[in-house]
Amino acid sequence: MRVQPFGVGSFVHVVKRGARGLPITRDEKDRERFVRLLYYLNDEHQSEFWELDVRHLKDLQWPKQWPERRPLVKVIAWTLMPNHFHLLLQEIQDAGVSRFMQRLCGSMSRHFNEKYQEKGSIFQGSYRSRTIETDRYLRWAISYILVKNVFELYPGGYARAVKEFDKAWKWGINSYPYSSLTCYARGDESPITSADVLEGFFRSQKDFKECSRDMVTSRLRGLAAVEESVVFE
Numbered sequence: 001m002r003v004q005p006f007g008v009g010s011f012v013h014v015v016k017r018g019a020r021g022l023p024i025t026r027d028e029k030d031r032e033r034f035v036r037l038l039y040y041l042n043d044e045h046q047s048e049f050w051e052l053d054v055r056h057l058k059d060l061q062w063p064k065q066w067p068e069r070r071p072l073v074k075v076i077a078w079t080l081m082p083n084h085f086h087l088l089l090q091e092i093q094d095a096g097v098s099r100f101m102q103r104l105c106g107s108m109s110r111h112f113n114e115k116y117q118e119k120g121s122i123f124q125g126s127y128r129s130r131t132i133e134t135d136r137y138l139r140w141a142i143s144y145i146l147v148k149n150v151f152e153l154y155p156g157g158y159a160r161a162v163k164e165f166d167k168a169w170k171w172g173i174n175s176y177p178y179s180s181l182t183c184y185a186r187g188d189e190s191p192i193t194s195a196d197v198l199e200g201f202f203r204s205q206k207d208f209k210e211c212s213r214d215m216v217t218s219r220l221r222g223l224a225a226v227e228e229s230v231v232f233e
Contacts, residue, residue, distance in 0.1 A: 006131040010091045011076065013141050016105060016127040017084040024083055024108065024122050031178050033111065034080050036060065038192045041103040044070045044093075060191040072096035075193050076201075077142050079149045079179040086145040088132075101127050139201055143212040144219075146181040147172070151216060162220045165213055184208050 006012055018024040025031045039060045040050055045067045047053055053063045062069055074090040091097050109121045132138045150172040154161035161168035173185050180193045185205060187198065202208040 006091055006097070006129075008091050008094060008096075011132040011138055011141075012089050012091060012097055012129050013132060013145070014087045014089060014097065014101065014127050014129045015084060016101070017124045018122055019120075019124045021083055021124075022122070024085070024112070025080070026116070030112070030115075031080060034085070034108070035178065035192070037104055037107055038075060038078060041107060042071045042073060042075065042100055042192075044072065046103065062191075072100045075180075076197055077145045077180050077184070077193065079145050079181070081149055081152070086149055088141060088145055097129070135201075139211055140215050142184070142201060143208070143215040146179055146184060147212040148216055148219060150176050150179050150181055158216075159220060162216050165216070169209065169212075 016024075025034060036054070040054060043066075047066065053065070054061075057063065072093050073096045074092050076088040076090055078087045079085065089097050089100070093099075105121075105123055105127065109123065112122045113119055132141055147169075148158075151161035151168055152158045153176060154168045154171060156164075161171075169185070172179070173182050180190065182188050183190050183193050184198050184202070185208065187205060198205065198208060202211065
């Protein structure tokens, strides 16, 4: 997958991988910081000392001293994996995706190096992206980002998760907080991705679950059409 051209209004699936397949987070604090980055760095305003400004705030609150929030992108779906992450973004400002990705990845690398006394980017080259041009593949891409990836972390592996779909679905919702799966599956509110995004792409939470079941089952079977059009690895 490579970076493809897109403009304002485009939906873009972005993947960023760790250098040499190494982890991009090492502990819970790193993962929690990634979640904060998705919110606080997604804005036209950028405070050099943003972490000091938000250190006493809870539940992703917006600092009162900052200007009114004006996001660079709309975050549709996201999942953090041990050595990479997936984002489904909508470009809502010119160059919003590239500006947001530069901030996000730059902050992650700087923090990682300061914390663990290492050097250089923690990532493998530039981010990769694919523009999604149809509603059908947009729905499947959401399920791919949220369900396929979370299922890979299921105890026993992906194949077992597909076989035990309902059990794995509950596990993903209740046991893995580093994804927006819960926002879609349970309708929970989040400053990063509001629960109302479900309404734009799925008729209901049941519709999302069944679409996800079809996607993971088809992927396990290795259907060529699905792999070619939906899996952006």
